[in-house]
Amino acid sequence: GEDVEQSLFLSVREGDSSVINCTYTDSSSTYLYWYKQEPGAGLQLLTYIFSNMDMKQDQRLTVLLNKKDKHLSLRIADTQTGDSAIYFCAESAYGSSNTGKLIFGQGTTLQVKP
């Protein structure tokens, strides 16, 4: 079945770049997403990438997709203390038998030290 894996924890210093990695198994994934969750809150869609793209940049966020290795990464430039949160990678596969539901990774806790 589908599976999405992430490392559980990342600690960086304020001003550094953060790179959060994710691997997935479903080769029919059409969209891959990054969500941010702050304590006690719902999920905020940060960005997404379509499977025929290699890279997408949106201000401080850069998403890289290696479809051959089924590897997705999220780079946050100039990381700020407000970026401290849990980051979830998710994938969906429209047109497959799973009706396009999102499959989430376990979440990566990003800790930003001043």
Add this chain to the structure above:
Amino acid sequence: GAVVSQHPSRVICKSGTSVKIECRSLDFQATTMFWYRQFPKQSLMLMATSNEGSKATYEQGVEKDKFLINHASLTLSTLTVTSAHPEDSSFYICSARTSPSGEYFGAGTRLSVL
């Protein structure tokens, strides 16, 4: 971006009572909404897909009679936890999809059953 409102944000109830959680899409119509459950320090677990005008589709292992879902209109889905017990205590999150590239989440409901 699209806004999904979830209410209440927090509820405490006695064992055996039923609790209703509402999920509304405020600025768009959603034929499909999703209900998730999240345990502390864990990822989101999809419980069911709520379809406007038809029965919800439940994931394997989710009790249909325990978690009643009604999608009465294109902007409202409700989840009723019937005869709640302490093991039902959790963080429940809804989402609505505007397109394959966008699934937007409510802020979540923290349910505590005493």
